[in-house]
Amino acid sequence: MEPATTDSHADAHEEHHEESFWRKYVFSQDHKMIGIQYGLTALVFMLLGFCLMLLMRWQLAYPGKPIPAIGGLFGADNAPGGIMLPEFYNQLGAMHGTIMVFMAVVPLLVGAFGNYVVPLQIGAPDMAFPKLNMASYWCFLPGGLLMASSFFLPGGAARSGWTSYPPLSVLEDGQTVWLFGMILLITSSLLGAVNFLVTIIQMRAPGLTWMRLPFFVWAQLVTSFLLLLAFPPLEAAGVLQLFDRLVDTSFFMPDGLVISGEMEDFRSGGGSPLLWQHLFWFLAHPEVYVLVLPAMGMVGEIIANNTRKPIWGYKSLVYSVVFLGFMSFIVWAHHMFMTGMGTVISAFFQTTTMIISIPSVIILTCLLLSLWGGSIRFNTPMLFALAFLPMFAIGGLTGLPLGLTASDIPLHDTYYVIGHFHYVVAPGTIFAIFAGIYYWYPKVTGRKMSELLGKLHFWPSLLFINGIFFPMLIQGMAGLSRRLYDGGLTYEFAKDVMVWNKMMTWSAFGLAVVQIFFIVNFFMSLKTGEKVGGNPWRATTLEWTDAPSPPIGHGNFPKIPTVFRPAYEYSAPGSDEDFTAQSQPQEA
Amino acid sequence: MSVVIPYNVDPNPETGLYNAKLGVWLFLASEVMLFGALFSTYILLRTAAPAWPTGSDILNVPVAFVNTLVLIASSVTMVMSWASLKLNDFAKYKLYMGITCLCALAFLGIKAYEYGTKFSHGDFPANSTFLGIYFVLTGLHMLHVIGGLIVNGYLWGPGSKMFQTEPDRFANRIEVAGLYWHFVDLVWIFLFPVLYLLPGAGVVAGGGH
Amino acid sequence: MSGHSPEEIRASVKVYMLVFGALAVGTVVTVLASYLDIPIGLAITLALLIAAVKASLVALFFMHLKGEVRTIMWTLMITALFFVVLIAVPLSGYADSLSIQWSSWGLGH
Amino acid sequence: MKDFLNLPPDWSAHGAPIDNLIALIHWVMLILFVGWGAYYILVLIKFRAGASPKADYHGAKGTISKYVEVAVVVFEVAILVAFAFPLWNERVAELPDENESERIRVVAEQFAWNFHYPGADGEWGRTAPELVDTAANPLGLDRDDPASADDIHTLNNLYLPVDKPIILYLTSKDVIHSLNLPYLRVKQDTIPGQTIPVHFVAKQTGESEVACAQLCGLTHYRMKGFLHIQSQQDYQSWHDERTQAAAAAAAAAGM
């Protein structure tokens, strides 16, 4: 595509032969192409997770009413006459959670942004193991497709919640496919984690010392560590659950089970349902920090860039992220407070849960203080990044009452929990992802996305998303349980908070509508977006200053840069420009 | 076009490691957690059970004893094959690596025999949590042996051509494959006593079903 | 690490042989020890102890962990820590719940 | 101070401290959020590019943030030690005297609640999984055990006396459920293979609901029971009546 000089024409021609379409776009080993593959695939999965949610929200607001317009499409097994059946609702819930966490957000944060940006930010020509990188995508894609296809397989999709607690999950349909899908997704993440760690530890450009790393790279480093050590136990647990399902072992099945009046006497019994919960949450708690650390990293990048000043307290940020990563391995049982936990273990986990909130407070404080003294540009990426702060604060703060056993009694398994974590993952992480897409779009395509459409996307999204999730906190406080097919209609005790459901659902539809601005913007800007130079945001980090936008093919940098400065030298005293590239030599 | 990845062959002066070596150690760390979860399962199931069988009452200790020696031997020949390469003795390398692969095959053969007798006696994973965890642990370990055998077989056969062109890189590959192989051995060193030798407790009810 | 001189390699070959011997002996000893008529706690400790020694030999000498670089040592130490946590917590959770009976049936006195 | 939370009515003796804890945390959350929020809005206005064309390389000085962080730490330590630990200890470690309490087995199943009262003898009859019959004997009660003669079984209706310590022994026949008594601030998973005690005192009579709080399958959403908290006299007469009826039925079956 790039006009080649006559001199290199022969070269280019040869390359062209070597890099067939398949090698270049499908089985690519270039981290940038793999990043794009991850990004597009995960966005499609996110759209799917989003659509499943819309169906659920319809049912919650109008229980028993036929789904309008498209209700007939789901077949008599799922929605006869367009009216959703409980088994279908449970499938939607389990798959919405699974898809959003494992097939949309993690692949976006790590697979897409991590892959594309990290090697560029550290001045590396590619990831350390390009083939492994390709393999990791090619585990992710079949894993994801398998999961998504489970709706169409006999038996349907998994329906025991994304948490898949046995004995239920061992008994219900759809779970086998879920387990195989998870094993593929986990393998993909493990391969990716090894790759990221080696790349970041080994391949930083000369002069790029640890304390000069962009904060985003630190976040990815810690994230990879979490994936590396937390995922294997879930893989093991998945294998055990497969055994329980397929060959009737009893790892999670206790003695004396009587299912619908029938004794399970073909099993030996003797297993422990709680064992699954330990192994699951040993992954899933670190996983929730996987969902937020890279998001914090992106927000940090964008805030530094758009305040035109260094991030405040870079070192505390780095130490906090590392500490957060470490602590996230020892808080998992706070999801199990209501399983009959004794005083000693619960005291331990309450304490660690309170401790882990401290680094989050420090990170948020640093990001907030970074705003002070800035010269703040309110472009679209910055708006999303700024919104992340108070939204994450609501999500994080609502984690505190859940983290104490006593106050968790009324709140556990209510919509308060749903509200808590959606505030961190949706207007938190998803907003950070949007910020990242708007910010790095010019890097990938050489064009900016439209600011007007961006703002039309941002403001209503912010409004609607709060319209969905804030009422959840109110409903949960009144005791409304989660995972209810009829939204709680059966019960009297939470009657008066049910009125919110319609408003929440219409907010969700509103949210869907305004995503159209994003989708249009995303595709249209490929053609019509304003063409920009290498460094449209006037940023300091290597991906902008030392590589063209879009970057040259495989290899990234015309010449591997050398780094002389910290990551965020904005408005440095004595400099004429309001930014100084990391690779700009210090004057003698 | 190919990109030159730094520290693919020579160690990074800062860390003292080449990429693949760090990579395989990280991978092994994740493997530790994988088997750790299964050991955790073993311990919890055993603690919670009113009775637990003595391994040797159910499993064949002499056969597993031989298998342990086979695997240990393969570990030694693996490290010897690496040492031979470092001494530039390609013939010896071929010999030792060949023995390593044969040992792996022998291990798998013996294991298959063990499984076969178990199944023909009607001892299936569903019969007890002991047999369940036995089959999961040894089965997963067996998959690791098979994986190692494939890699080592490749490095013994077609892969060894690299020694002519890039001897250092090839020696690295052997070192990395060796790290993995020793880990597989190391896991077995725990599996053997834990599954086959540890004394049980209480009276195990019934003859299986 | 990979820059071993031939002399060093030859010296370590001797070590490998010694380790091989030790591992073989260790295997025999574990099996023999399992026939000892000792209390169960002691028997388990002994078997795991021998396994730990054997495993350390493999790790230290075959895997060259002896004198390995800091990055790897740290990684392994953190992994070991989480390994212990992963085993200890489910177990102590089990021990901590004193008022719980481990059966669904037959609460009758 | 806690009305703004709109928690469900509290009919239990132990609920007030829990509600107060929730209220306390929410007040602190609110203060933090409003404080930081005010700062946030102020900063966005004050340092917008239009008003502040040149950024200050050094940025914020001063140590207020340190104090806030330390204050958060102190608050969390205090709340753990002063409230969280003792409250939970009281919940799980201080079971009331069995002889002075009303003791009831709760056996959850897909999708119903079985309540098993020991009857006049204060002892449950033996139960066993192989005896379970969905319609005739959902508890799997051994009719040959003399202790079972006067046992009361109710389906989806939990009768409790007011002002008396109550111990529920929770278990499940099949999957994990969770006993949720919102008005009594009780929530506890029922786990097959385990029997977990929960204790409380109801301090007010009334009718309310028993909910299942853990996804347990298709009709999880309808796994509802009814809670009847009665005066001690009413409860006693209900109990006597049911005991006699049970004993009579057992005698009739024995003939």
Ligand code: HEA
């Ligand atoms: C990204 C995801 C994410 C993050 C970051 C968190 C963060 C936290 N979570 Fe959350 N959590 C989930 C995702 C997440 N969680 C999910 C998915 C579930 C449910 C799973 C399921 O059951 O399906 C869950 C459930 C969950 C539970 C179990 C509840 C139950 O089932 O009963 C608990 C209990 O302790 C908990 C606690 C916490 C705590 C203490 C934090 C802390 O780390 C939070 C610390 C942060 C703060 C304290 C904010 C600090 C900021 C400020 C003070 C600044 C204010 C600034 C402004 C106003 C601008 N979470």
Ligand code: HEA
């Ligand atoms: C990362 C995780 C994540 C994310 C992002 C979301 C996002 C959302 N979730 Fe979900 N949710 C979960 C994880 C997540 N959720 C989990 C784990 C559960 C528990 C499941 C269980 O019970 O087991 C759950 C459960 C859950 C429930 C409760 C169901 C129940 O208990 O019965 C509800 C109810 O309203 C809900 C709603 C929403 C809404 C309105 C959003 C919205 O905020 C969505 C916002 C998203 C966007 C704004 C994205 C828009 C982008 C696109 C559409 C892409 C564009 C595409 C291209 C360019 C191609 N979620």
Ligand code: CUA
């Ligand atoms: Cu029973 Cu939900």
Ligand SMILES: [Cu+2]
């Ligand atoms: Cu958590």
